[in-house]
Amino acid sequence: MxxxxxxxxxxxxxxxxxxxxxxxxxxxxxxxxxxxxxxxxxxxxxxxxxxxxxxxxxxxxxxxxxxxxxxxxxxxxxxxxxxxxxxxxxxxxxxxxxxxxxxxxxxxxxxxxxxxxxxxxxxxxxxxxxxxxLGGTATMAALHLAQDLRSVDAIAIGCVISADDRGGPASEADFERSAQIGQAALVLQDGKWTWPRGDAAIRRFTDAEGVERVGQAYPLLDVVSLAAATDARSIRVDLAARDAAARGAGHVTELVVEVSGRGHDGSGARLRYDIVDADSYSRLxxxxxxxxxxxxxxxxxxxxxxxxxxxxxxxxDPARVIARLEELGARVSRGGARG
Incomplete structure (x- = not known):
């Protein structure tokens, strides 16, 4: 049809x-x-x-x-x-x-x-x-990286948005609902599920331009998806805000996906995707x-x-999702280190 x-x-x-x-x-x-x-x-x-x-x-x-x-x-x-x-x-x-x-x-x-x-x-x-x-894009990027590893130990996802980027009314309602019910984020840490608060909910990571960001763990479904799909013992998703004036006019959204584990040759490996889109986080x-x-x-x-x-x-399919993101205009960069 x-x-x-x-x-x-x-x-x-x-x-x-x-x-x-x-x-x-x-x-x-x-x-x-x-x-x-x-x-x-x-x-x-x-x-x-x-x-x-x-x-x-x-x-x-x-x-x-x-x-x-x-x-x-x-x-x-x-x-x-x-x-x-x-x-x-x-x-x-x-x-x-x-x-x-x-x-x-x-x-x-x-x-x-x-x-x-x-x-x-x-x-x-x-x-x-x-x-x-970001509509499952981070989970699929993490799984695309995981395909190159024999085993996965940890997955860390960081999303950086402009401080004034709150999306539309529906996104605002989501943020407000989360705050009202006071829910902590769900995190897999050393093989155990935890609901961290306070300092335990904070993680520092480096964005696509090498700037250190302070992220807050968030209660999104990526952690349970990735826990079921991999053997990772530690998984978390963190959101960080960038000064609205830091990159000039307009919004920029950055997605940092890091996967660590063992390569097929048995050596340690840390793989990373940086996915950047020159728009509100709504577009990714x-x-x-x-x-x-x-x-x-x-x-x-x-x-x-x-x-x-x-x-x-x-x-x-993770590879198809990455290809589609590039086709639609997102900038995708891959890096990492072994040993």
Missing amino acids: STRAMSPVLLIGGSGQVGARAARALRRLHPDLPIAIAGRDARRAAAVAAEVGGPTTATTADVGRDDLGLERGASFSAVVALVKDEASNAVKRALADGVPHIAFSDFVSEIGPLVAHHVARPTRAPILMLGHV SAYGVAIATERLLGLAGGPPVGPGLYNPESVL
């Missing part, structure tokens, strides 16, 4: 900072793919749809409503929730229609409802948990959403994904 013959991909929150960028990325990757930009503000959704172009429509949607506020009888090829689905209405819709679903805004402590809906209807639709840093997140969406629909990397509950590493 051609992409033009498909029902639209529904982007709930598609007029937000991540959603609009995800729509643009999908349009670049698949010029004929129908996309539905859905948000509470019909005028804003229409403006994004007009900018994205191609077979793109606009509609209103509200995850707080049982019917999502969508027109009766509307059909979609996938339901992508780019805002917090607090009442699970988006996943319910995807399961009812038997179409792929991406859950983008769940922290590591919030996946219970999503898991329960899958358990209740395990054969209905593929559900992808994508509450990872959007790239991850777009890459995941095309994979679930079978538009790249293999046939459509069948029903199940997935992390990104379950369905995505």
Whole structure:
């Protein structure tokens, strides 16, 4: 089936900072793919749809409503929730229609409802948990490095954003929700799961330009994904803020992925990716959403994904993700040392 013959991909929150960028990325990757930009503000959704172009429509949607506020009888090829689905209405819709679903805004402590809906209807639709840093791009970069090692000891992910880069309203709500519930980050340390606070939640790392950054551990799903996919005994994700004026006008997002272990010859190895994008962190997140969406629909990397509950590493090929990021405009540099 051609992409033009498909029902639209529904982007709930598609007029937000991540959603609009995800729509643009999908349009670049698949010029004929129908996309539905859905948000509470019909005028804003229409403006994004007009900018994205191609077979793109606009509609209103509200995850707080049982019917999502969508027109009766509307059909979609996938339901992508780019805002917090607090009442699970988006996943319910995807399961009812038997179409792929991406859950983008769940922290590591919030996946219970999503898991329960899958358990209740395990054969209905593929559900992808994508509450990872920058849309799963860091996890896939780490796994790409891990492929070059015989064994993995530790994985450290650092994300550097501008201090004034808070994303759009949905991202702001995520930050506020995390602060309100006072949750600590989940970290794997020496083979044990811990929820560090205070000084234990701080890590210093070097960014792509050699500047030392002070990062704060964050409760994202990368740690559990990577723990299940590798034999690493230490895994953490840290976010650091850069002075807004440090690199001049505009936002720059840097992703530092470090993997250490043993090479195939038995020697020690430390491998690293620096992924840099000259935009708000929303754009790298959007790239991850777009890459995941095309994979679930079978538009790249293999046939459509069948029903199940997935992390990104379950369905995505690390090398393909890195290639897609470069194709979309991110700057990817690889380094490391052995011995």
